[in-house]
Structures are given as structure tokens and as C-alpha cells.
Amino acid sequence: MERLKLVALDEADLEVIAACLQDAVFKTGDMAFSKSAHGFAIEANRFVWEGGKEADGKTWERRRALLSLRRVQAVRSRGIDLANKDTVHSLLTIQFVADDEAPRGAIELVLAGGASVVLEVECIEVQLADVGGAWGTEFRPRHPLSD
Template sequence: MEPPNRPCELALRLHALDSEDLSLLSAHVQDALVRVGDIAFLADKRRFALVGSRFDWAAELDGRLERCRCGLHFEGVQRVRCQRICRDQPDAVLELLAVTFEPDPEPPSGVIRLYFAGGASIALDVECVEAQLCDVGPRWKVAARPNHDFSGELDEHAPRGP
């Protein structure tokens, strides 16, 4: 039987300093599961951080279905805004879908957005893109890969807006 922890050489460490780097980082955290209680804004340090369990998309290419604990943090954060996240429910789990950057008219400042399933999001007003992703804990097998329905088919019977 294989031990639950994999060798340290599989640990991922990424540093993003521009929107292209951030796109790569976003691909690695796609479908990460994050407890609301594991999200923090350290205003005095201008740092936003979270801990989650990311699906290892690179391992899937080798035929392994695994998740691992990871930390993600952003530096130079001036303000944080949340939408559809109940901070009074610390055990609620969010599924991170993407991380994007929208530059201000005067770069390098802008807004980093973390998009979660169900319409939840977090907007970080930042001085510039400076993010780090690091595997920080165990790695374990999972039964299935995350799955998204991108068929684009619309339900004809869905209620219409005003």
C-alpha cells in the first residue's frame, strides 16, 4: 500500500509577478477547495492569504488523481471586497475556479479577482501582481477529477429576467 504523502520533489512552488504568471498560477489552483475559515486578510502586512486543497492537474497527466494542501498569498493588497461569501460560516467550502488580474489605467496597480463556483468572488485591490503558490502539506488520492459542464446548452424552461 502506498503512503498518503508523496516525496517532497512533487511540491509545487510558483511566484507570479505579472498577469501571464498569474494565469499559470490560476491553472494550478483551478478547482481548489477552500474553507472560508482558511481565508485571511492581514491588513497591517498588506497580505491576503488562503489555504486550500488543490487538485493536481499535472499529476492527472501521469494518470494519478490527487489533491494536496497548498497556500496561496498575495502581497501589496490595499483593500479586499467579498461577494456571496458568508464569513460567519467558517466551515463552508468554496471551490476556486480562476484567478485573474485587471490592470488599472495606471499600471502596475489593479484588481486581482478570485472566482468561486456559485457566483462567489473576492476582489483584491493591489499595488501590483505579486503572488505565491506553494504546496504545504500532504498529498492524497481522490476518486475522481473535478468535472464541469461546459455544454453551453440552455434550458428553454428557465425563468427569464425582467
Template sequence: MTTAPILAAQDAEDLEVLSARLQDAVAKVGDLKYLPKKRRFVAVVNRFQWENGARTNLRVRSGLHFDGVLSVKSKNIKMGAPGAVLSLLAIRFTPVGDGSENPGGKVELTFSGGGAMQLEVECLDAALADLAGPWAARGRPNHADNEFEDE
């Protein structure tokens, strides 16, 4: 099996690329972990392969991590329900200052249904890699009416 290329993000523009790749990714709450001793946040998700074009409905298992994470907060997510499924809508970075003196900031992962996670980071340092080959998805996310088709 060939190793998938790793996409890295070290600024807000890079993170927009990762966010686009991860739009409509689904994950179980238990697959989102903060490792405080390593100052790392990791997520294993099943992402929709938007980059393959409009004619394919494929998902792929992917790993995402952020390094230099100082804290993680969640809102409207049942962290005590590891089997609950979340659908990722977007990831955004808000710097603390102008970025020259302090490269830190906040990374927000926004999920459908009003859930969100906020990572306080020393600097933006993220990477995404596919972990397995793609498989056929039963449906396609539909953004015309903010509803999702069966998966």
C-alpha cells in the same frame, strides 16, 4: 520531506499559470484571510493536482498569498461562516492602467456558485507553494456539465 517549488506571479500571464494550478481547489472560508497590517491576503486550499495528468486523482494542501494588498471585498460569500466550503474556479488580474506608470490593479478570485473576492493590489505579487504531500481524492472535478463529482 522535500520542499515543494514555489510558483510566483508578477504579471497577468504568470497569474494564469497559478489559476490553472488552483482550478477546482477547495477551501473553507475561514482559511481565507486578509492581514491588513501586513497588506497580505493568504489562503490555504486543497488543490486538485491537474498537472499530474488525466489518470491520477490527487489533492495537495497548498498555500497562496498576495502581497501589497490594499483592500479585499467579497460577493456572495458567507464570510461569517468559517466552515463553509468554497470551490475556486479561476483567478484573474485587471490592471488599473497600462502598467507602466501604475502597476496596481484588481485580482478577482471566482468561486463556483457565484461567489467572488476582489483584491485591490499595489502591484501583482503572488506565490503558491504545496505544504504537504498529495493524497488520493475520492472523485474528480467534472467540467462537462459544470457539476462536481463526490470528493
């Protein structure tokens, strides 16, 4: 399967990237913010939702991917101990909330356990690219519906 390379410049594009990154896992130490470059990045192990099982019918895939956000003015987090670089997080979704001064707004990375990372942005400018090879996993993420 080809390596994924996506760009988001609006909310619809961002929804596609969010779908591709659902259930991606990463450590706190895999996040980086450059205030001077107005950039934020996360290296994560994403589940390959767009793929299928291997020929043996048992193996799903994960890939190392880089999520890059540009035009980031500020970053804040909730429920994340930034001092513990080895804490593992699971990304549930990415959402955009527009500001009164469009195209400004906030991109929120919603994590399992109630944690989140909120990025104040001038506009949506996001890239997702696979940066490593794939490896097999027997576990497909599941989200049972609650009553």
C-alpha cells in the same frame, strides 16, 4: 512528485497559478487578510492537474497548498458569508484587471456559485506553494460545456 512552488509577477505568471488552483477547495475560515502587512492568504486543497493517475489507474491527487498575495490594499467579497467559517468554496479561476495607474489593479478570485473575492493590489505579487503531502482521490473535477 515534487512540491509545487510558483511566483507570479505579471498576468502571464498569474494565469499559470490560476490553472494550478482551478477546482481548489477551501473553507471561509481558510482565508486571512492582514491589513497592516498588506497580505492575503488562502490555504486550500488543490487538485493536482499537472500530475496523472497513480499506477493503479484509478487515483488522482489533491495537495494542501498556500496561496499568498502581497501588496494588497483592500479586500471585498461577494456571495460569501464571512461569519460562517465552515462554508466550503471551489475556486474556478483567478483574473487580473489592470487599473488606469499600472501596475495597480484588482485580482479577482472567481468561485463557484457566483461568489468572488476581489483584492485591490499595488501590483501582482503572488506565491503558490504546496505545504503538505498528497492524498488520493477518485474524483477528477469536470466542467461540462453547456449548450
